[in-house]
Amino acid sequence: MSIMNNKSQKKNGEGYSISQMCERTGYSADTLRFYEKAGLLPGVKRRGGRRVYSEANLLAVKLIDCLKKTGMPLGDIAEFMRLTTMGDKSVKKRLEMMRKREIAAKAQLAEIQASLAHIEFKVWYYETAAKEGLAVLADIEAALERYRRETGREFSI
Amino acid sequence: MSIMNNKSQKKNGEGYSISQMCERTGYSADTLRFYEKAGLLPGVKRRGGRRVYSEANLLAVKLIDCLKKTGMPLGDIAEFMRLTTMGDKSVKKRLEMMRKREIAAKAQLAEIQASLAHIEFKVWYYETAAKEGLAVLADIEAALERYRRETGREFSI
DNA sequence: ACTTGACTTGGAGTCAACTCCAAGTGGTAT
DNA sequence: ATACCACTTGGAGTTGACTCCAAGTCAAGT
Numbered sequence: 001m002s003i004m005n006n007k008s009q010k011k012n013g014e015g016y017s018i019s020q021m022c023e024r025t026g027y028s029a030d031t032l033r034f035y036e037k038a039g040l041l042p043g044v045k046r047r048g049g050r051r052v053y054s055e056a057n058l059l060a061v062k063l064i065d066c067l068k069k070t071g072m073p074l075g076d077i078a079e080f081m082r083l084t085t086m087g088d089k090s091v092k093k094r095l096e097m098m099r100k101r102e103i104a105a106k107a108q109l110a111e112i113q114a115s116l117a118h119i120e121f122k123v124w125y126y127e128t129a130a131k132e133g134l135a136v137l138a139d140i141e142a143a144l145e146r147y148r149r150e151t152g153r154e155f156s157i
Numbered sequence: 158m159s160i161m162n163n164k165s166q167k168k169n170g171e172g173y174s175i176s177q178m179c180e181r182t183g184y185s186a187d188t189l190r191f192y193e194k195a196g197l198l199p200g201v202k203r204r205g206g207r208r209v210y211s212e213a214n215l216l217a218v219k220l221i222d223c224l225k226k227t228g229m230p231l232g233d234i235a236e237f238m239r240l241t242t243m244g245d246k247s248v249k250k251r252l253e254m255m256r257k258r259e260i261a262a263k264a265q266l267a268e269i270q271a272s273l274a275h276i277e278f279k280v281w282y283y284e285t286a287a288k289e290g291l292a293v294l295a296d297i298e299a300a301l302e303r304y305r306r307e308t309g310r311e312f313s314i
Numbered sequence: 315a316c317t318t319g320a321c322t323t324g325g326a327g328t329c330a331a332c333t334c335c336a337a338g339t340g341g342t343a344t
Numbered sequence: 345a346t347a348c349c350a351c352t353t354g355g356a357g358t359t360g361a362c363t364c365c366a367a368g369t370c371a372a373g374t
Contacts, residue, residue, distance in 0.1 A: 019350075029351085030333055038331090048340055050351055059297070062314060063279075066272035074331070088291050095283035102280055105273040112269060115223035116262040122220075123259055126252035134245050140216070157219060176320075186321085187363055195361090205370060207321055231361070 015045065015052035025061045032061070039078035040064055042085050060084075070105040121147055121155050172202065172209035182218045189218070196235035197221055199242050217241075227262040278304055278312050 018029045025032070035041050036051075041060055045052045060081065067077050080097055083090035124147055129137055137143040144156055175186045182189070192198050193208075198217055202209045217238065224234050237254050240247035281304055286294055294300040301313055 017350085028333080031331090033352090034332065046352095048351095049353095050340080059314060063275065066275040069268050069272045070276070088286070091283055091286045091291065095280065095287055098276055098279045098283055101276050102273070105269060105276055109266070109269050109273065111226050112262060112266050115226045116259070116266065118220065118223040119227070119255055119258050119262055122255040123252065126248055126255055129245070129248045130252055134248065157216060174321085185363080188361090190322090191362060203322095205321095206323095207370080 015047075015054055016058065018051050018053070021053050021058065021061065024058060025065070027061065035061075035064065035074075038074055040074060040081055042081055067101060070101055070108055072101060072104070117153070117155050118157070120153070124151060172204075172211055173215065175208050175210070178210050178215065178218070181215060182222070184218065192218075192221065192231075195231055197231060197238050199238055224258060227258060227265055229258060229261070274310070274312050275314070277310070281308060 016024065018032060021027070021032055022029055027035075032041070033051075036044055041057060041064075043054075044057055045054070064077055064081075067080070068074075076097075080094065083094050083097075121144075125137060125143065128143075128146075140157075147153070147155065173181065175189060178184070178189055179186055184192075189198070190208075193201055198214060198221075200211075201214055202211065221234055221238075224237070225231075233254075237251065240251050240254075278301075282294060282300065285300075285303075297314075304310070304312065
């Protein structure tokens with residue numbers, strides 16, 4: 001329970017340790033190190049050999065998380081991050097990449113929505129089968145028609 | 158240009174060849190064989206050693222596609238497909254699995270929407286940077302505030 | 315009968331994205 | 345001073361999902 005002494009005063013003046021980054025991002029230390037090695041996190045500083053992450057690094061990890069969720073490969077993310085170290089002359093390229101990502105994300109959104117519609121039909125199907133048995137749903141077209149009637153939802157396989 | 162003879166009359170009376178399945182599903186022949194080996198497609202028939210896929214098999218592949226898109230591992234899909242071969246006594250279990258999938262799909266939908274919001278901000282950010290330079294956006298909080306003002310969209314990192 | 319081409323099998327190889335390990339180090343607490 | 349523990353590195357191993365290959369088979373057309 002010590003007040004900081006002369007030397008450790010600047011200890012936590014800036015930046016996060018790797019374990020703090022794990023808490024804040026949900027990524028494991030191994031993964032954060034792996035990302036750095038793979039070029040996804042350029043410019044992580046060291047103090048006494050240890051990694052010290054900046055606020056910008058934290059924002060970068062959050063962006064990586066978004067890009068990954070829309071299916072962007074780590075190699076492409078690394079390329080993007082490399083561009084961010086190049087200032088204004090890489091802005092056009094970065095804009096282009098983000099526009100492509102926007103399209104990809106919208107496409108993925110549509111896919112998941114279609115999948116969800118299918119799964120919701122399956123839930124109804126098995127709820128009905130649990131009550132009435134699978135036999136009454138044997139005719140798939142009739143089952144789909146009944147699903148539309150009962151739920152008001154539009155769905156066809 | 159032959160009319161079917163006595164023997165080949167029933168040739169295509171029922172079912173699809175593997176190449177027809179590739180066309181209809183977008184999956185490669187290797188992948189369809191791999192899925193069968195992994196237990197995702199139980200009950201594929203043979204004629205003269207060759208696979209003959211039924212309408213039910215086609216529907217199964219379409220369901221696999223949905224489940225995969227919501228992030229379900231192939232092992233879990235195989236388990237689900239095994240249950241579908243067991244009739245009414247597996248309905249409760251199947252319902253349970255589909256309800257879990259519904260939750261997973263909705264969660265994924267929310268994630269992609271959040272990612273898309275982030276990416277749309279980035280597109281605006283680089284569009285603005287392309288016109289005015291990165292310097293005017295250096296203060297991230299100010300940039301976010303300007304983004305909300307200019308686009309009417311809600312977003313914060 | 316012979317060629318062609320789409321199919322079969324088992325098994326090996328590839329790829330992305332981690333995940334784990336062993337040996338060593340630096341700052342803090344007793 | 346010593347022990348502790350979170351951290352460091354390079355590199356090997358794992359997992360999931362394919363993808364490719366070699367050798368063989370079957371049915372249809374010439």
